[in-house]
Amino acid sequence: MPEPIPIKDHEKETRLVNKRLLACALLVVAITCTLIGRLYFLQVVEYDYHSTVSENNRVHVLPITPTRGLIYDRNGVLLADNRPSFNLTVTRERTTDLKGELDQVVSLLHLPAEDRALFDKALKQARHPFVPVTLFYELTEEQIAVLAVNEYRLPGLEVEAQFVRHYPMGAHFAHSIGYVGRINEKEAKTLDTVEYRGTQSIGKTGIEKFYEPELHGHVGYEEVETNAQGRVMRVLKHTDPVPGKNIVLSLDxxxxxxxxxxxxxxxxxxxxxxxxxxxxxxxxxxxxxxxxLFVTGISFKEYTALRDSIDRPLxxxxxxxxxxxxxxxxxxxxxxxxxxxxxxxxxxxxxxxxxxxxxxxxxxxxxxxxxxxxxxxxxxxxxxxxxxxxxxxxxxxxxxxxxxxxxxxxxxxxxxxxxxxxxxxxxxxxxxxxxxxxxxxxxxxxxxxxxxxxxxxxxxxxxxxxxxxxxxxxxxxxxxxxxxxxxxxxxxxxxxxxxxxxxxxxxxxxxxxxxxxxxxxxxxxxxxxxxxxxxxxxxxxxxxxxxxxxxxxxxxxxxxxxxxxxxxxxxxxxxxxxxxxxxxxxxxxxxxxxxxxxxxxxxxxxxxxxxxxxxxxxxxxxxxxxxxxx
Missing domain, CATH: 3.40.710.10 (DD-peptidase/beta-lactamase superfamily)
Structure with a gap:
């Protein structure tokens, strides 16, 4: 004889459903409160911090390198000036595959292996990912054309016109005026990080070194707005650099x-x-x-020849x-x-x-x-x-x-x-x-x-x-x-x-x-x-x-x-x-x-x-x- 089917307890089921609804409502309220609290914390409590981070993602302060002071003899003959040079620069923040892009540059320009090592050395000294770093100086017209054709494959790399030091009299005043050269790791640790942002060279010997603070000048700034790809959309503020002071030597x-x-x-x-x-x-x-020879970086072969010469020209x-x-x-x-x-x-x-x-x-x-x-x-x-x-x-x-x-x-x-x-x-x-x-x-x-x-x-x-x-x-x-x-x-x-x-x-x-x-x-x-x-x-x-x-x-x-x-x-x-x-x-x-x-x-x-x-x-x-x- 089959067992009797139990009669449903509707009142009990109603109480169970109500409990579940209440639990869900409390959970929704808790999540909502958490979200509101988190929004309050981010938008009110930490407003200053996040607004600054957001602004930094949108606005960058780029240094403007000052023009180095000129050097003359006592009669106004120019002994050290600045001439334009087309150089290859890289902005690390805008690259997608930095190592791969540098390898491509070496391949495209048929550069020796020692230049590839110099690229890494220059990047190692750079402190700010959004500041352009000069990798290669004195690009020829042919090299510029090759880089222009392959620009789409090299995001973050650009050809820029920059001023580099030039000594019109060559060897005649080398031991008095001296020369400038690339900033090395030791120098980078002691230099003023504000004044030398964007500067690649510094006085190494002679007058160039002794009067480095006067010849260098003061760095300028440009606040720019960039898009997600790092491209400059507009200039928000511009502060001109102060050029270096000119020096007249007593030499004739x-x-x-x-x-x-x-x-x-x-x-x-x-x-x-x-x-x-x-x-x-x-x-x-x-x-x-x-x-x-030293201004944009002397080759190992040339330096060895000077250093090891029995006549000691250096x-x-x-x-x-x-x-x-x-x-x-x-x-x-x-x-x-x-x-x-x-x-x-x-x-x-x-x-x-x-x-x-x-x-x-x-x-x-x-x-x-x-x-x-x-x-x-x-x-x-x-x-x-x-x-x-x-x-x-x-x-x-x-x-x-x-x-x-x-x-x-x-x-x-x-x-x-x-x-x-x-x-x-x-x-x-x-x-x-x-x-x-x-x-x-x-x-x-x-x-x-x-x-x-x-x-x-x-x-x-x-x-x-x-x-x-x-x-x-x-x-x-x-x-x-x-x-x-x-x-x-x-x-x-x-x-x-x-x-x-x-x-x-x-x-x-x-x-x-x-x-x-x-x-x-x-x-x-x-x-x-x-x-x-x-x-x-x-x-x-x-x-x-x-x-x-x-x-x-x-x-x-x-x-x-x-x-x-x-x-x-x-x-x-x-x-x-x-x-x-x-x-x-x-x-x-x-x-x-x-x-x-x-x-x-x-x-x-x-x-x-x-x-x-x-x-x-x-x-x-x-x-x-x-x-x-x-």
Whole structure:
């Protein structure tokens, strides 16, 4: 018998349905409240944040690179300018496949593998994805055409016209002006990220580096509205950049050319200074190099050739070259002897061709092995007599000799705006104890008196020491900038002038230097032959390798790069100096015979007019007495 069908409980089912409806309603209310709360949080609580993010997605601030300041010589000749260049740039934010696109560029333009590595290096240094990064400079017309045809395959890559540095005079001013180059990783970490946004180059050496803040200028900005693809729709705000300041150098392009011609193909340095102001008129270091190679990135092959060259064209001999000064410092040693009272103008020393310390067998040779007999101060300077200065140095002692020579800037940086300048070395007892852990020996003082031994100076320091002789102790730091944006440079740390007990001592030494050039037995009389003005000069021949006791220098048995260096310093006109010149010729051997004519040619180029006559402004204000024959 079948079981009876239960009767439905409608009231129970109604209660169940109502419960489910209530639960669903509560769930809907909860979800709605959550959505409303989230909308409130996003649109009210975090309104500022999200509106800023939204605005940044729509509006970008693009940097406008300032135009780099120009560099001129003292007469307005352009030495460093900016020229347009078509370059390949990439904006990472707008690319779809950055690696693939760069590989395509290398393939399309047939670039070497090292350029592909440079692309990655440039991108690694870039900090902002929306700022264009320059990948390749100096695109040819053919390369531009290839990129234009394939533009649809390379989103984010563009060909842009940009200004790049250019040096019209090429290698002639490479060691003074320097050059700009691409910003490297180390520099990028220290640079002002605001000022250098969009800037690809920075001063690396010379004036370009020292005056980088002035030459760079201040970055400008452009607020632009972009679409989803990153294309600029309109410019919202524009702030012009402030161009870099122009710099007028004290260098004279014509004198620079004359100095280079006088030096010829020899390795060496020439520096000319206006003693009245400290302005550097010419600065030559040979061999040189073309700074334009570095502006947009030098190839590894080209850089290796420059770096590994035996002639070292990248080496600035004027500022970095450290050489034994030889006899060129004898005028300064003479000042030390006169001012300290160790000698006077009439003090005489007998020269048999050598000098010996008391109770010592070692002989310190005079360059004139037969000797000059009895010599006083005038004759000692005129003949560059080593024996006289051996004796003078010994009487002075190392402490007084060090202190006097240091007053002339020997062994320290003397320039105002030349970063690469080496300090050189002016040895002392304390220096030797600290560096060699040895006492100072009397024989080391003796050879220091003729500019040999531990002493090392740069050609610039030699020129400055000679400038102090010409100026009678008045210090003017050598500098390359004549004006920066119309204003002369300021020496924030001036050197103290040299005050002698008797100022006549300056004239005594100057007279001896004039005899070098104009007396019948002067060591550089040939260099002054026919001069229309009086020259005060001093030759120097400094050993590169030591010669054993009892042996003589034989050039035929000495390797060319082991031969003596030739040096010469001088100023003119002697009675009212207008130019100081220092010359160093590596392995030139004879200072008076080889370096002296170079000094003369540079002085002629500055003091004489095109017809070969002394310029009126350099004429002597008074008749100069003739130098007596000795």
């Amino acid at each position: 392009a014509k004198l620079q050319e004359a100095a280079e011609q006088a030096l010829g193909d020899r390795r060496g340095a020439v520096v000319a200074i206006d003693p009245q102001t400290g302005e550097v008129l010419a600065m030559v270091s040979k061999p040189s190099y073309d700074p334009n 080496f600035n001999r004027v500022l970095r070259g450290l050489y034994a000064p030889g006899s060129t410092i004898k005028p300064e040693v003479a000042i030390a002897g006169l001012d300290s009272g160790v000698v006077n103008a009439s003090t005489r020393v007998f020269d048999p061709g050598y000098y010996q310390l008391p109770d010592v067998d070692h002989k310190y040779r005079n360059w004139n092995h037969s000797g000059d007999g009895w010599v006083d101060l005038d004759a000692a300077i005129m003949r560059s007599n080593d024996t006289y200065f051996y004796d003078l140095a010994h009487k002075l002692g190392i402490d007084r000799l060090h202190d006097y020579l240091a007053m002339f800037g020997l062994g320290e940086r003397v320039s105002l705006d030349m970063l690469e300048e080496a300090p050189g070395l002016m040895p002392s007892q304390a220096w030797k104890r600290a560096t060699r852990r040895q006492p100072w020996f009397p024989g080391e003082t003796v050879i220091l008196g003729i500019g040999q031994g531990y002493m090392q100076v740069t050609p610039l320091q030699l020129a400055q020491a000679t400038t102090l002789i010409a100026n009678k102790g008045i210090w003017n730091r050598p500098h390359l900038a004549k004006t920066v944006d119309g204003q002369p440079p300021v020496d924030a740390h001036p050197m103290p002038n040299i005050q002698l007990k008797d100022p006549v001592d300056w004239d005594l030494v100057s007279h001896g230097m004039q005899m070098v050039m104009h007396a019948p037995r002067g060591t550089a009389r040939d260099a002054a032959a026919g001069a229309q003005y009086r020259i005060a000069g001093k030759s120097g021949t400094a050993q590169v390798v030591a010669i054993k006791q009892g042996e003589r220098y034989d050039r035929l048995k000495t390797r060319e790069r082991h031969r003596d260096n030739a040096l010469f310093v001088g100023f003119a006109p002697a009675e009212h100096p207008q130019i100081v010149v220092a010359v160093m010729i590596e392995n030139g051997e004879a200072g008076g015979r080889v370096a002296g004519p170079v000094v003369r040619q540079v002085m002629d180029a500055w003091l004489l007019d095109p017809q070969g006559h002394l310029k009126p402004q350099y004429a002597s204000p008074a008749k100069v007495p003739a130098v007596p024959h000795v």
